[in-house]
Amino acid sequence: MTKQRIVGTSVPRLEGRDKVTGQARYVDDMVLPGMIYGATVRSHIPRGKIKRISFGPGIDWSKFAIVTPTDIPGKNCIALIEDDQPCLADGVVNQPEEAILLLAHPDRHLLPKAVEAVSVEYDPLPAIFTMEESEQRSQIIWGADNVFKSYLIEKGDVDPLWQDADFIVEGEYRTGAQEQLYIETNGMIASFDAQQGLTVWGSLQCPYYVHKALMKLCDLSADRVRVVQLETGGAFGGKEEYPSMIAGHAGLLAMKSGKPVKIIYDRLEDMTATTKRHPSRTRHRTAVSKDGRILGGEIEFTIDGGAYETLSPVVLSRGAIHSGGPYYWPNVRIRAKAVATNAPPQGAFRGFGAPQSLFALERHMDRVAQVVGLSPVEIRRRNFLKPGETTITGQTVREEIDVGKLLDRALELSNYEAKKEKFARHNPQSARKRGIGLAAFLHGAGFTGAGERYLSSVVGVEASTDGSVRVLVSSTEFGQGTKTVLCQIAAEALGLRYEDVEIAQPDTQEVPNSGPTVASRTIMVVGKLVQSAAMGIKQTLMAGGLLGESYSPEEFRAVCRSYVAQHGKFRSLARYEQPDDMVWDEEKYRGSAYAAFAWAIYVAEVTVDLTTYNVLVNDFVALQEVGRVLHPVLAKGQIIGGVAQAIGFALYEKVVWEKGRMQNGQMTNYIMPTSADLPTIRVYFEELGNVHGAFGAKGIGELPMDGPAPAIVNAIEAALGVPFNSIPLLPEDIFDALDEKVGPESKFSSARGEP
Amino acid sequence: MRANPAEYEFAVPDSMRGVLSLLARDPGEWLPIAGGTDLMVQYSAGSLHARKLVSIWNLPELRRIEVSAEEVQIGASCTYTDLRAHEVVNRDFTLLASAASWTGGIANQNRGTIGGNIVNASPAADSLPALLVYGAELLVVSVRGERRVPYRTFHIDYRKTQLEPDELIRAVCLPRRFSEYYAQARKVGARNAQAIAKVCLAALGRLEDGLVADLRLAMGSVAPVPLRLTETEHIVKGRPIEPTLVRLARMAVVSEIRPIDDMRSTARYRAAVAANLVAEFLEQLAAGGTKT
Amino acid sequence: MNEFPPQREKSEIILRVNGKFVAVRAHGMERLLDVLRDDLGLTGTKEGCGEGECGACAILLDGVLVNSCLIPAFQANGADLVTIEGLAADGRLQLLQQTFLEFGGTQCGICTPGMIMAAFHLLSKKPQPTREEIREGLSGNLCRCTGYAQIFEAVAEAGRRGGTT
Secondary structure (H helix, E strand, C coil): CCCCCCCCCCCCCCCHHHHHHCCCCEHHHCCCCCCEEEEEEECCCCCEEEEEEEECCCCCHHHCEEECHHHCCCCCCCCCCCCCCCCCCCCEECCCCCEEEEEEECCHHHHHHHHHHEEEEEEECCCCCCHHHHHHCCCCCCCCCCEEEEEEEEECCCCCHHHHCCEEEEEEEEECCCCCCCCCCCEEEEEEECCCEEEEEECCCCHHHHHHHHHHHHCCCHHHEEEEECECCCCCCCCCCHHHHHHHHHHHHHHHHCCCEEEECCHHHHHHHCCCCCCEEEEEEEEECCCCCEEEEEEEEEEECCCCCCCHHHHHHHHHHHCCCCECCCCEEEEEEEECCCCCCCCCCCCCCHHHHHHHHHHHHHHHHHHHCCCHHHHHHCCECCCCCECCCCCECCCCCCHHHHHHHHHHHHCHHHHHHHHHHHHHHCCEEEEEEEEEEEEEECCCCCHHHHHCCEEEEEECCCCCEEEECCCCCCCCCHHHHHHHHHHHHHCCCHHHEEECCCECCCCCCCCCCCCCCHHHHHHHHHHHHHHHHHHHHHHCCCCCCCCCHHHHHHHHHHHHHHHCCEEEEEECCCCCCCCEECCCCEECCCCEEEEEEEEEEEEEECCCCCEEEEEEEEEEECCCCCCHHHHHHHHHHHHHHHHHHHHCCCCCEECCEECCCCCCCCCCCCHHHCCEEEEEEECCCCCCCHHHCCCCCCHHHCCHHHHHHHHHHHHHCCCCCEECCCHHHHHHHHHHHHCCCCCCCHHHCCC | CCCCHHHCEEECCCCHHHHHHHHHHCCCCEEEECCCCCHHHHHHCCCCCCCEEEECCCCHHHCCEEECCCEEEEECCCEHHHHHHCHHHHHHCHHHHHHHHHCCCHHHHCCCEHHHHHHHCCCCCCCHHHHHHCCCEEEEEECCEEEEEEHHHCEEECCEECCCCCCEEEEEEEECCCCCCEEEEEEEECCCCCCCEEEEEEEEEEEECCEEEEEEEEEECCCCCCEECHHHHHHHCCCCCCHHHHHHHHHHHHHHCCCCCCCCCCHHHHHHHHHHHHHHHHHHHHCCCCCC | CCCCCCCCCCEEEEEEECCEEEEEEECCCCEHHHHHHHHCCCCCCCCCCCCCCCCCCEEEECCEEEEHHHCEHHHHCCCEEECHHHCCECCECCHHHHHHHHHCCCCCCCCHHHHHHHHHHHHHHCCCCCHHHHHHHCCCCCCCCCCCHHHHHHHHHHHHHCCCC
């Protein structure tokens, strides 16, 4: 195999220069001639029928463009999996902050008051706010039974196990909603022209999702809708599905007013009205042998999807499939369901169900360890999947992964055993309790099962007039390095320099549909297609006898230039083909769920201060096997950034709900970690390769989100001797648990370690 | 941004006299704005009721720090950065310097002012407990003249102060008698930087012959106003610090404060942590804590 | 010092921005952030929160780091401003811009202008900052992508190579 010159090195970020000089153009930086501004009137109640809408005094309504559901040319829905979510409330609201109508005006400063001046009268209906209320079905708010989707995954036979199991371990684990908190809020500009149709520019992850939704909403054919992604200031899944809604709103206002319309959410609107991570509840019941082997178990995994279906079935799917983690389950029954509540719909957020089910599993493994009388290390070691064994969906592990060895390395890097022993000695005399905890996990990259085949992604590489080569994908850059790595891949495949490759800005008029930029699939799946498409260019030129086996970049460019001069620009396309060994049964939910898994062991060291009950993460080791590291600086940045978000998920980021509405929708009150709250996050990679990924890469974007929370809570239990099974875990929760443990008489004093 | 700039009037008088005349002329109509770190947040949220703002940001007499033998006079428009950079404040008023370093990030410290912090009167404000224990006095001016107000009487109720509509705080005066005290400031927030305090403590103590000769405790976020813990101080003063006294002090703290449940925290947690902070302070004072 | 009569008309605000004098007509209570972005077309300075928490809007005003979303235009009259657009000179990147690129200090880029301004301000006061000083100097700038580590490496390296040149 030839040594790679570009892949595997940390080339400069392709669009980096524009970013550090302030030249990069995000949606709010863009202005169109005649552009006006849009705003959204939203519901104040969680559920009810709209009785009357009135436009209050003090506003010159004649100067406003107003859009109501009657202005919708197509179907009043945001098309996704189902068409159940209206673009504008259709006589009834099912969530706080539901969009009811739209306003636009040339002066953006007049909009807030105008929005306030629209009053909506309701006949309120009883609303539900928790998974439990939804399950009780005293109110049916969606479909026949409040259930968006359910899955049953079975392997082997669980029922006979309970009788003879040496141990039966049960536990219930919960995770809360989490806000993506991209620093750039959602925004969109739309322009409509009777000839050209509708064009939108905005902050988004999936141009073709928006394209599909606008076609249906505005009753326009595919060639009369154009979606352009602008520089996007963070996404993390929060701009996977939501942009279709805001694009729909801007589009309708543009069509009604005849002017380009810009809608930019301020932070409060973005936090309260858009999607968040699905809250979850997982119940484990596990049969374990006396030597600590999992005999089998039942897992009940439930997520709260909010008022409309959006992507809940897919989040559920991924969460359910990951609920068994990196362990061998000879028998298992997983019952998963996504239920409706009267809150804004939840949506995609890095990890997409896996952080939720893996939190539960990895907390549960520590509990199993305690019950059985083994260490957290040993219980895991005895149950890791080995090559040749099958996952909970019956997928055979085909790579030579040795998770036990990965564990050994993580323990060494974190000095786990020595620290554990030191803390056990030190804690009784100190008001600052220290603990160390670990989590073992995996993350499947790409769409589940038949998903990639269904997406049928297409990628193009185009030869240009100046001899350079241009990558054409709908995959978007939003910080994770899409542009940089896809160009590295193309350059490597073609034997060119990194500078010889460009990439088109995702524009549905320009680029084929390479699928959404989600599911950690971009480098692995789309990158591999870029490799193929690039090879296609090379083959064309070689077949024409114009290019030999070896050539310099300059020779390639010269040949390309003259070929294009003669024959015109040409594109090489590559379409995804499902590998033959990936067989998936969508009905039984069995088979090869993912083309590749990345494997990881994370270790967290914490200190709990018993004066303040604050937890500080002091040290963090993130060790993962990722196939191949294509860009060391970017890969490390993904892991550190993901771990930081997951530390927030575990310890800081609480959404305060009141009757389905987020109460703390400001950066002051929704607490994400600052640098002062983060330890040095030590990142290590192993590389086993991956035949299904570009240059052997596996997806890593979401992996770091799965492990930190359980590792941290495991460490806190080690420090305090008190189990916590719900995150976010705040100092107030720690105090309440310690206070309860100690008893009412010794109020507050003994909690600090005094006798 | 939920406010309409066109609805607002502003004035930039070039002297104190100009500002005070305006406040006297239309009492209650003009809102003084210094660095804007509180008011502009309210403005952007669309919740600023005032429609006329008068700038006091650039008046030199409000930006001075004057040191005499008896006291330090800090101009009301001195920023947290000004406080942190001042030699005497750093050395002799560590509680205030610490609080200044915990208030927001550097950009907000460059604009936030001590006068603004006082007038905004949030019970969670970081600097105010320090002013209480230092026995601060405020110089309050209007066209009617100047008066000196003991800071401990200044806050009347939640976000309500003694300040009349035509008055301005000119300076904060801190008596220079605490440099030999053991001082400790603690802030407990939701995270380690840029956080609103869930509980904060400013504490000064002095031992003499093994007994507590003086104790001054003030806390934020445990009552509608920044609170001086006079009952707790009373129980402790004149006694030696030992476990029984610390336990009594804890109980006194819990009974004296009035914390609430709010979006940021719970009353139980605040009470527990408040007691812990005071206990910790007393234990460290007893352990021979010297001036920090 | 000038006195504006109380009014609801726009008034003229004179600024020096990145070395050039400009006059802008703006309402006194327009946020300086919006004056920069909308009136002067300098869109490098970003809005992330509108409440002075995230630091994406940070600029230098009379040499001092401030959050421009919290400054009313009328208080900036006569001020000397430096924004991200003013750092690179003659097409050559300023040192911090260089190291941010080398060390992965920028991912999505939205926090980058404010972050670089804060780092620039820090290095002008502390040319060789310790990690703790970097952390403190940048504590008012939130980043959701990087987890801060590679940003701090970039700042430390810029310090080693020569600070604010």
